[in-house]
Amino acid sequence: MSMLNLTYEVDGDDFTRAGEASSAVKKRLRSLGIPPEAIRKVAIALYEGEINMVIHANGGTIDVAVDPDKITMTLKDTGKGIADIKKAMQEGYSTAPDxxxxxxxxAGMGLPNMKKYSDHMEIDSTVGVGTTVYMEVYL
Amino acid sequence: MTVRDVIRILDAKVICGDESLFDVEVSDACGSDMMSDVLAFVKNQAVLLTGLVNVQVIRTADMMDMVCIVFVRGKMPDEDMIAVAKRKDMVLLATPHRMYTACGLLWQNGLKGEHKDA
Structure with a gap:
């Protein structure tokens, strides 16, 4: 069992609210006294993931687990899935509408930025079923 | 350079921000309308210059721990954006200058950052 578990529902209909969950997580981590560099990595990775959920998957669920040695983020959606993960990971590749x-x-920077700021990342996606992204930031 | 200097150099109008924040030292800035590009490079930028006006600009700056956003060409954020910025203790400014000029003025006046990777 982790020290702290946070769960957020991400609303897929309102782009103006995208980022609220990441902002809330950032605030909680700060109150826990987590080092600022780690908080920033978590905040940016999570924010890009949250934006992706709103753009591509009509929302989803974010779980954040805080442990003494790492912060684990799980972003789960039931959107259309990613057909070619390798391609989606390329900087500049985007299927987002204008x-x-x-x-x-x-701009095709979402997943590359998530990989850049997390110390470990895994993507599990099935077309027509949804996508789950796991990210870890080590403390 | 302080936020107060940024206001003076850019002939900027203060949209929101407590005066106590005007003395915050800023050492680097970032000019972009593409928020993912802003998020791609963490360099302790404290100032974001942008022509984009939506609430994600505020959130992006928040994730990057930035203290000041400058909207170029006199663009003005709406009430919702201002409310979010106030909650985050951010200074919002509007400058009549265009992006290129605004960035150039700050650079010329010493806001150069480290730029080891430039």
Whole structure:
């Protein structure tokens, strides 16, 4: 059992609310006295993941587990899934619609940024079923 | 350079932000309309210059621990954005300058950061 478990439902219909969960997690981690560098890595990785959930999967669930040695993030959605994960991991590759680009995202940096800021990442995705992303940041 | 200097150099209007935040030292800045690009490079930037106006700009700056956002070409955020920025203790500024000019003015006045990777 982890020291702390946080769960958030991400609303897929409202882009303006995307990031609220990441912001709440950041605040909680700060109150726990987690080192700022680790908090920033968690916040950015989670925020990109949350944005992805809203853009591509009509929302989902975020679980964050805090342990003495690591923070584990699990982002689960029941969206359309990722057909080619290797391609999706390439910087600049994006399937996001144009209106998302007008909002400052959809440049194909989401998954690469998530990989960059997490110390370990795994993607489990099935087309038509959904995607689960696991990320760990070591403390 | 302080936030107060940024306000002066950019002829900026203060949209929100407590005056106590104006004395915060800033050592680096980032100019972009693409938030994922901002998130891609952590370098302790304290100032974000952007022509993009939506609440994700505030959230991006929050994730990066930035203290000040400058909206270029006189663009103005709406009430919802201002409310979020206030909760995060952020200073929002509007400058009449264009992005290129605003970045150039700050650089010229010493806001150069480390730029070891530039």
């Amino acid at each position: 209106e998302v680009r007008n909002l400052g995202f959809g």
